[in-house]
Amino acid sequence: MDLKDVTVSDLKFKPLEDLSYEEALQELEELVQTLESGENDLKKTLLYFERGQDLASYCISLLDEAELKVEEVLKGDDES
Numbered sequence: 379m380d381l382k383d384v385t386v387s388d389l390k391f392k393p394l395e396d397l398s399y400e401e402a403l404q405e406l407e408e409l410v411q412t413l414e415s416g417e418n419d420l421k422k423t424l425l426y427f428e429r430g431q432d433l434a435s436y437c438i439s440l441l442d443e444a445e446l447k448v449e450e451v452l453k454g455d456d457e458s
Contacts, residue, residue, distance in 0.1 A: 399440045406433040
């Protein structure tokens with residue numbers, strides 16, 4: 379496979395929506411270690427970086443959703 383034609387989807391990553399927060403965070407941590415090793419070519423480094431950005435955004439969105447749920451529960455407790 380010619381790396382110039384490789385995309386994030388070619389690297390066989392699990393779809394974000396199929397990941398729990400913990401799985402996404404673990405994958406992100408592993409990608410950071412891989413990137414920090416400096417042992418990848420530029421194309422793979424950029425693809426890993428892109429996946430890392432996607433994972434970070436996904437984790438933030440899951441945390442935001444959880445925060446909203448906690449606020450709703452706390453608001454409901456205040457009203458009772």
